[in-house]
Amino acid sequence: xxxxxxxxxxxxxxxxxxxxxxxxxxxxxxxxxxxxxxxxxxxxxxxxxxxxxxxxxxxxxxxxxxxxxxxxxxxxxxxxxxxxxxxxxxxxxxxxxxxxxxxxxxxxxxxxxxxxxxxxxx
Numbered sequence: 142x143x144x145x146x147x148x149x150x151x152x153x154x155x156x157x158x159x160x161x162x163x164x165x166x167x168x169x170x171x172x173x174x175x176x177x178x179x180x181x182x183x184x185x186x187x188x189x190x191x192x193x194x195x196x197x198x199x200x201x202x203x204x205x206x207x208x209x210x211x212x213x214x215x216x217x218x219x220x221x222x223x224x225x226x227x228x229x230x231x232x233x234x235x236x237x238x239x240x241x242x243x244x245x246x247x248x249x250x251x252x253x254x255x256x257x258x259x260x261x262x263x
Contacts, residue, residue: 218244
């Protein structure tokens with residue numbers, strides 16, 4: 142199943158919250174992302190149906206293997222682009238916003254090549 146940028150953002154947010162607090166519920170996601178509970182419930186349903194996450198009997202969200210793979214890929218890109226933009230002199234808030242757009246648009250090949258170039262491993 143193809144996942145849209147918004148779905149990638151939800152998965153990334155679940156990953157970030159899991160790193161911060163361990164267990165994540167939909168309400169945690171709503172607070173973190175600033176979206177309404179109904180919007181989160183809809184997105185969680187779509188991601189669950191797509192096989193990207195599960196919800197246990199206590200309402201905790203868990204990334205599936207493919208969901209974790211997508212979330213980690215997006216999170217890595219987000220961190221990389223944020224840090225590169227900040228290093229170039231962009232304020233952190235703007236860098237975060239721009240990184241969020243770039244992380245979805247760049248191909249795997251271009252990201253890998255750019256990262257190698259920046260790290261000097263090309």
